[in-house]
Amino acid sequence: MESLTTTIIEAIALLFSGDAELWNIIGISFRISTTAIFIAMIPAVLIGFTLAYADFPGRRLLISFFNTLLAVPAVVVGLTLYIVLSRQGPLGEWKLLFTQSAMVLGQIALSFPILVAMSHTAFQSADIRAWDTARTLSRNPLHALLIIMREVRFGLLGALLAGYGRIIAEVGASMMLGGNILNSTRNIPTAIAMETSKGDFSQGIALGIILVSMAFVLTMSLQYMQGKGRLTHD
Amino acid sequence: MTKHIPVHIQFSQINKRYAKKHFGFFTDNKTSKVILKDADLELKGGECILLTGKNGSGKSTLLRILAGLLKPDSATINTGLETLSWKKANKLIRQQVMYLYQEPYMFDGSVTRNLEYALGGTERGKQSPNKIKQALKWANLEHRASTSAKCLSGGERQRVALAQAWLKQPSVLLLDEPTANMDEESRRATEDLLCKFKDIGTALLIASHDVNHFHHTMDKRLLLKGGLIMEIYDEGVDKNKDDEKSSHDNISIFPSKKQLKSNI
Numbered sequence: 001m002e003s004l005t006t007t008i009i010e011a012i013a014l015l016f017s018g019d020a021e022l023w024n025i026i027g028i029s030f031r032i033s034t035t036a037i038f039i040a041m042i043p044a045v046l047i048g049f050t051l052a053y054a055d056f057p058g059r060r061l062l063i064s065f066f067n068t069l070l071a072v073p074a075v076v077v078g079l080t081l082y083i084v085l086s087r088q089g090p091l092g093e094w095k096l097l098f099t100q101s102a103m104v105l106g107q108i109a110l111s112f113p114i115l116v117a118m119s120h121t122a123f124q125s126a127d128i129r130a131w132d133t134a135r136t137l138s139r140n141p142l143h144a145l146l147i148i149m150r151e152v153r154f155g156l157l158g159a160l161l162a163g164y165g166r167i168i169a170e171v172g173a174s175m176m177l178g179g180n181i182l183n184s185t186r187n188i189p190t191a192i193a194m195e196t197s198k199g200d201f202s203q204g205i206a207l208g209i210i211l212v213s214m215a216f217v218l219t220m221s222l223q224y225m226q227g228k229g230r231l232t233h234d
Numbered sequence: 235m236t237k238h239i240p241v242h243i244q245f246s247q248i249n250k251r252y253a254k255k256h257f258g259f260f261t262d263n264k265t266s267k268v269i270l271k272d273a274d275l276e277l278k279g280g281e282c283i284l285l286t287g288k289n290g291s292g293k294s295t296l297l298r299i300l301a302g303l304l305k306p307d308s309a310t311i312n313t314g315l316e317t318l319s320w321k322k323a324n325k326l327i328r329q330q331v332m333y334l335y336q337e338p339y340m341f342d343g344s345v346t347r348n349l350e351y352a353l354g355g356t357e358r359g360k361q362s363p364n365k366i367k368q369a370l371k372w373a374n375l376e377h378r379a380s381t382s383a384k385c386l387s388g389g390e391r392q393r394v395a396l397a398q399a400w401l402k403q404p405s406v407l408l409l410d411e412p413t414a415n416m417d418e419e420s421r422r423a424t425e426d427l428l429c430k431f432k433d434i435g436t437a438l439l440i441a442s443h444d445v446n447h448f449h450h451t452m453d454k455r456l457l458l459k460g461g462l463i464m465e466i467y468d469e470g471v472d473k474n475k476d477d478e479k480s481s482h483d484n485i486s487i488f489p490s491k492k493q494l495k496s497n498i
């Protein structure tokens with residue numbers, strides 16, 4: 001094995017050389033995860049909202065249910081969807097296994113509980129008067145919903161980032177459902193896993209740099225926005 | 235301000251108790267606290283009712299039920315056209331009724347933004363900056379239009395809440411201690427505004443300890459005590475400092491049939 005420094009230099013050179021394969025992998029990763037988060041976002045936030053403000057029997061049970069789902073390992077989610085999508089499975093006819101759609105489905109399933117749990121926390125953290133004030137102030141429920149969503153926007157953004165963070169760097173489900181096919185379902189984490197097992201570290205490190213810098217930028221921007229919001233808190 | 239078609243809403247047999255719930259299903263009868271017991275109330279456009287009662291007698295609870303924000307254990311609502319349960323009437327009520335909190339909640343953002351929220355989607359057109367300017371002027375907060383509403387003082391918040399009510403112009407306005415934190419000048423401005431609301435046919439219900447303040451505006455005085463609403467007839471309001479004791483002999487109670495039975 002070459003020295004670590006030369007590998008890192010190689011990795012950085014690879015990133016800046018505009019290596020088509022590398023950037024293709026990065027593109028696939030972001031496209032799949034962004035699609036998944038956009039699909040999961042709206043229903044998850046609405047469920048989080050309902051859990052926070054609606055009063056119905058079994059509400060607490062449902063909250064516990066979503067919190068339990070948080071702890072389910074990604075491989076188990078991957079395995080479950082694999083069985084469902086495999087040729088003998090209930091949705092086998094859709095022929096989705098080893099496609100980007102299967103990966104999107106897997107990532108939706110992975111991010112959904114986080115999005116629900118964290119948006120529920122966001123809504124619940126608002127002042128108890130906030131939702132009632134929004135309802136009595138606005139003329140229709142949709143307007144009230146938009147007002148309260150704006151009020152807890154940092155919490156909701158935090159939920160989105162946490163959900164995104166979980167799926168963009170996740171190997172297990174992506175590998176099982178996508179199959180790591182070059183130019184189709186090979187994304188950043190599956191590529192890192194494969195290159196590393198081959199002993200080729202530079203590409204892995206290059207992709208790792210992308211993931212880490214993305215995490216850094218997202219966290220920083222969230223902190224910046226929250227800092228701005230905190231000034232006005234009472 | 236445009237005139238309303240005067241409403242006439244009758245709330246009857248409002249029951250409410252606060253109780254702990256086990257697992258969200260089973261109410262714990264031991265810890266339950268009865269707040270309202272078959273209380274009846276009538277809201278009429280152009281009429282101003284003052285609701286008095288001791289701390290913790292349930293004024294805020296009643297107002298939030300009337301506003302469709304808090305679910306009572308039971309209540310029937312007669313809108314003049316039909317008799318509905320609270321749940322069924324809820325949507326209708328929330329469109330017409332506005333509730334102002336004892337300590338108004340200000341949303342994150344400027345005072346102007348908080349006022350904008352009171353304008354419905356259709357009104358947020360060209361006129362809205364003008365309307366908001368007028369509202370700011372009323373609230374005497376023009377100089378603070380762009381400051382964060384969360385930084386306002388208690389009295390300033392109450393003025394913003396009233397300005398929101400002025401922008402929304404609901405047919406029923408429920409005010410919870412609207413002048414509690416206000417200075418003399420703001421209090422007078424508030425009474426003037428309430429008179430204007432009355433003139434355009436808004437039904438007003440004010441919860442307050444302070445009987446003297448709404449002397450000029452009020453048409454009727456109610457007392458909430460022991461979960462019941464009673465009407466109080468008195469001429470010299472100013473003289474009655476302790477409302478529960480001194481006006482005891484002029485209280486008339488309208489018990490429902492159910493209560494009569496349980497009393498016997």
Ligand SMILES: Nc1ncnc2c1ncn2[C@@H]1O[C@H](COP(=O)(O)OP(=O)(O)OP(=O)(O)O)[C@@H](O)[C@H]1O
Nearest residue numbers: 252253269287288289290291292293294295296336
């Ligand atoms: N969410 C709640 N859960 C349990 N008890 C409550 C709840 N809200 C209010 N209460 C109780 O119900 C009673 C009535 O409260 P409420 O706020 O309606 O009184 P109020 O007449 O508005 O008092 P004040 O004059 O101080 O504003 C109080 O004893 C209070 O402790």
Ligand SMILES: [Mg+2]
Nearest residue numbers: 293294336410
């Ligand atoms: Mg109160």
